[in-house]
Amino acid sequence: MKAHLMFRDKDFNLLQPLPPNEHYLVHDLDLDTLLGAMAGGDEFLLKVSRVALLNGLTNPTEIAYRQSVLDDCSSHSEIVRQIYEIAVKALFDKHKMFWFTRQDSPTGMMAQSPQVIGMFMGYLKQLRKIVDEHGETFSSEGWTTLFRVLKEELSDDYFSVVDDNLNQLKFRDGTLISAKLTFGNTGMDYVLRDSRNTKQSLKERLGVGGRKSYSFDINSRDEAGMNALNVIMSKGMNSAANSLTQAADHLTNFFAMLRTELAFFVAALNLKEILSAKNEPTCNAVAKPWSPPLLNFIGLYDVCLSLRSQTSVIGNDANADDNSLVVITGANSGGKSTFLRSVGVALVMMRSGMFVPAKSFTASVCEGLFTHFVREEDSSMTSGKLDEELARMSEVVDAITPKCIVLLNESFSATNEREGSEIAYQVIRALIDSDVRTIVVTHLSELALRFYQNDASSALFLQAGRQGTAGRNFKLTPGEPLSTSYGEDVYNRIGGW
CATH class of the missing domain: 3.40.50.300 (P-loop containing nucleotide triphosphate hydrolases)
Structure with missing residues (x-):
């Protein structure tokens, strides 16, 4: 998903270099005063505003596109600020999760990535609620495109499927991994399987009748056995862990871009409110x-x-x-x-x-x-x-x-x-x-x-x-x-x- 707010067909690049005459422009035009009013003491708003102002557009159509987005922001200031706060809080919560611990092993990523995705789902549901309640009142191409994408991709079925998969990834019924045996009885092609329908029947647990599977226990003091089991678990979870990590990264990137692009418009709203209070025309x-x-x-x-x-x-x-x-x-x-x-x-x-x-x-x-x-x-x-x-x-x-x-x-x-x-x-x-x-x-x-x-x-x-x-x-x-x-x-x- 893209934000579609700064550009019709690409993302805003916060890391783009500033023009070579940046220092002279800022000094001669007193742009620090302008940027300070836009930022209102927020360092991130200041950074985004500086890049957006100094790397100006050269296409009148792109300027008109961004102006129309800002017009919608001015007409829906409270809603826009609410969406911005959602993006800020989502990224802050993600940062808190990785502040305490970051897992790089497959089993660690399998434990952490679902937590990140679950956290983001809560904020996506808040965005979907705003779209349902206020989406029809926005008219600019940028906002209507963003709201349409959110409405199409964040359907009730989508949330239901994600919630079901996240519950399954809690592995309440244990972890089921399949593998093939090759030469020397070594394993290959490890695959994580759905374990929800693999519970043993009462007869199996009592040892009565035939068995569908066999099991053995590893003594908790068997260090070599536990290490071997961890290796198998990592191999079985590796592919799923990578997919979950990519999904978490995708959501992180969406909220990061949403925050970055909205930051410019929030900063512009800050400036407009100051000028309006002085009855200055714009x-x-x-x-x-x-x-x-x-x-x-x-x-x-x-x-x-x-x-x-x-x-x-x-x-x-x-x-x-x-x-x-x-x-x-x-x-x-x-x-x-x-x-x-x-x-x-x-x-x-x-x-x-x-x-x-x-x-x-x-x-x-x-x-x-x-x-x-x-x-x-x-x-x-x-x-x-x-x-x-x-x-x-x-x-x-x-x-x-x-x-x-x-x-x-x-x-x-x-x-x-x-x-x-x-x-x-x-x-x-x-x-x-x-x-x-x-x-x-x-x-x-x-x-x-x-x-x-x-x-x-x-x-x-x-x-x-x-x-x-x-x-x-x-x-x-x-x-x-x-x-x-x-x-x-x-x-x-x-x-x-």
């Missing part, structure tokens, strides 16, 4: 193929900033459809970097199949997302800031492929205006020519003006808003690049000289 992104370029949204906000704030944060609207480049200029502390992060986080969330922090959001699905944000100088740097920026950009260029998006935040600002503008222009031009879409926040007016003069028809230019001489409304609006960042506003706000 929506399902409309994921589209890479071509033509699409990126438009209404009310997009930085969800990580919201999670760290007591109040709601200001959202922005933009329409960058048919544009391979977005250039953002304007006032210092005007919300440019926050806007850039909000776009990046929304793309990450969309590609994972989650809702996004906006009233509406439509975007082309990229193959990968990369960031290059300005860094403050610190003692860990072994060279100048420009060298460090160039080294990080080299890592981006080495890893990036066509159909990717890169977010640049004040890149190459460590040198003078002319040199920084020239380096940035050549890098961005090469990225665009390689079918890599780019969103740039910059204070380099020469760079912005050069793109405005040469690429105005295929680029969107946004300005960070300014109110009066010092105020900021944190709204970005379309407009030609500004030649100033109004740094004197910040200077005056902190007191000047």
Whole structure:
């Protein structure tokens, strides 16, 4: 059985490697704040969420499939959490059984595996009850497929047969093993048999009349005889023990995968409940193929900033459809970097199949997302800031492929205006020519003006808003690049000289 929740036709791989730029994505987009809210202190939810978010989907159909599953989860939050707890408890009980003892011999496995299977049967019956009571209220393909499989495979006849076999494996009537004799009267072809109808009659037990079988006793102090009997028992039970162990492993794998895939949706529910309590809007992104370029949204906000704030944060609207480049200029502390992060986080969330922090959001699905944000100088740097920026950009260029998006935040600002503008222009031009879409926040007016003069028809230019001489409304609006960042506003706000 498969869970069918994260993918239509395959399992979610929790052990898949993270992308090579994982560290930069998490740092630049403040994803630790997002992941912390999703996990709610649960290490397993954190691990699953990290893998799902950073290894985003690239197929709009797969994104829509996962979104529909999450919609069902949102409509049936209590039931979904109940199913998740069943999977968690089942695996915990299995762990407890093996914590005290683990049997590797055939006779030991014959004793332990039925206990594991019997324990799992109790939890499967709980799942079947949920399916019977609530299955018809779910509508997504993922949930309806899972419930249909559970209903078909976990029938009353199935439970009856399993319970009967588990009772038989208690060997209340003893253990019956058949064998053939070969040369030297050595045994071969040992087979475990049904012993329920092999009880001796009263006459046989009294030694009256004919016998169907003969028996002998081994003295409890006969160590060699007991060892020989254990060898025979192991040979007779080996095949059955392997089958039972495989059955127990199969059930373990099902509950493990159910827990893993549900963990992502439980984490997403945790986040949605936090945002709903703050009256922050969320929506399902409309994921589209890479071509033509699409990126438009209404009310997009930085969800990580919201999670760290007591109040709601200001959202922005933009329409960058048919544009391979977005250039953002304007006032210092005007919300440019926050806007850039909000776009990046929304793309990450969309590609994972989650809702996004906006009233509406439509975007082309990229193959990968990369960031290059300005860094403050610190003692860990072994060279100048420009060298460090160039080294990080080299890592981006080495890893990036066509159909990717890169977010640049004040890149190459460590040198003078002319040199920084020239380096940035050549890098961005090469990225665009390689079918890599780019969103740039910059204070380099020469760079912005050069793109405005040469690429105005295929680029969107946004300005960070300014109110009066010092105020900021944190709204970005379309407009030609500004030649100033109004740094004197910040200077005056902190007191000047």
